[in-house]
Amino acid sequence: MAPARTTDVPATGAEARSRSRTNTWDAPTCGIAPGYLQANLIVLPSRLAKDFVLLCTRNPVPCPLLATSSRPGDFSNFISYIPGVPNAQIAKDFDVRKDAPRYNVYRDGSLTESAIVDVDKYWSDDHVACLIGCSYSFENALHNANLTPPHVLHGRNIPMYRTTLPLLPAGVFQSSTLVVSMRMYKAADVEVVRDITRPYVTTHGEPIAWGWNGMRDLGIADINRPDWGDVPVNGDGESVVQDQAALVPIFWGCGVTPQEAVMRAKIPGIAIGHAPGYMVVLDIKEDDVLRRSN
């Protein structure tokens, strides 16, 4: 799918996990294992997991919950939250402590380890891992409509931004805000991009805002200063000029939101996330979860 990465990329979820575990794949996962569902990760102490599941229930656009550990301490077996997808189909031979390419670690809500390759030494018998849908899942559909996102075309990590849009609180998770991913398109393509991504309800679905005014409404001041990922480029790989007539930013809910929630709520103890852009790739196929809008 990604022209910059047509050779030697993992072809399946199992291969992506295996190569992440052996540290022979060490790059953002955008465009790899086409057709396989990718997932954001957040790992929490068990007594906070119930509130986090409720946070997902109340904020399903940024936090579409796919699965959680079967019980505290279980890094291999997961319970599916996706209607019609059995537990056994999530990921075989799974070790969520090693099977993402890179991880972040938080202590008492502060980032203490950034983009490390494994987190088994931070994992405890009390940890619960939660997998959240990822908007990479609809990039194939955009590509097939000749609307390949610029970061895919140029092999870059997707730009992600903090916003001022609040999450609806759930238990200990208060005062948090949405994180968004961004893709640049011609203004005339906004409606078709909305239509293509709308059915992907378990992977953020249609955009939450678009256009330069939409960007300002989200509290984003400068498109060239993302909080995570690479600085955006246009389809020609050139830097993005704000307020230019030809292109507008389109924003989707982003599964980095749970890591922002951990920081905002100053969650006590050790929490773990994937490094933004470096996802866990599952055995579930995108078609298994696509709820077609007809």
Place this chain on the structure above:
Amino acid sequence: MAPARTTDVPATGAEARSRSRTNTWDAPTCGIAPGYLQANLIVLPSRLAKDFVLLCTRNPVPCPLLATSSRPGDFSNFISYIPGVPNAQIAKDFDVRKDAPRYNVYRDGSLTESAIVDVDKYWSDDHVACLIGCSYSFENALHNANLTPPHVLHGRNIPMYRTTLPLLPAGVFQSSTLVVSMRMYKAADVEVVRDITRPYVTTHGEPIAWGWNGMRDLGIADINRPDWGDVPVNGDGESVVQDQAALVPIFWGCGVTPQEAVMRAKIPGIAIGHAPGYMVVLDIKEDDVLRRSN
């Protein structure tokens, strides 16, 4: 439950609907038919119903979808969206055009008829009715904890407010904002009120904001100027003094939000809602839908 209404109030959902239909119950439904689920109503042209269902999926706190017409034009038989609740249990001998005490009618997104008793003459074979959870469903639980909301104590309609908090858009439903209901409590009771209402996930669940700063964050300027319902009172039935130390407002998602969405999106054609506070009472018991947080 409500001291001001202990006599001659409908005891069941069936009685509430029957008396609404015969216009022998003509008041807000707060506190009537204790234990029965009450529902907000929005009726839309069929081609917009799909986008509305998606709006509910993306914004489940203000818009917890309970049921929709089985097919366009059906005002009697509904499909349940509540896990474990069969279609037949929603409401027997149901006529959604007559079984709420009062209705609002919108044309092209503008309110044209306010608080009328029946809407059968506005109903068409193309209309789809959608039932949305109502926060009255947790008022029994608050009452049982000696935290009876002031509007219940004094037989008043609940105060409801527009906010500046955006809904996440879905198809034609854009630029909408949350509507909230409000109950006054002592600041020291906020956490127990949050805990009591948290499990009611299909009926708005825990509050989305609280306190005087929370009110200002929602864009509400004056607690004594609600957009729907009655001006609030405190537990003694006295008017509420803003910024007083003893009491704080607590805000929940409100099922009037869909009517605000109809107006904001200027939905073409005829749409119908209940008159705020004058709900449809169902046959479903609150216990049937309560997802306990244990």
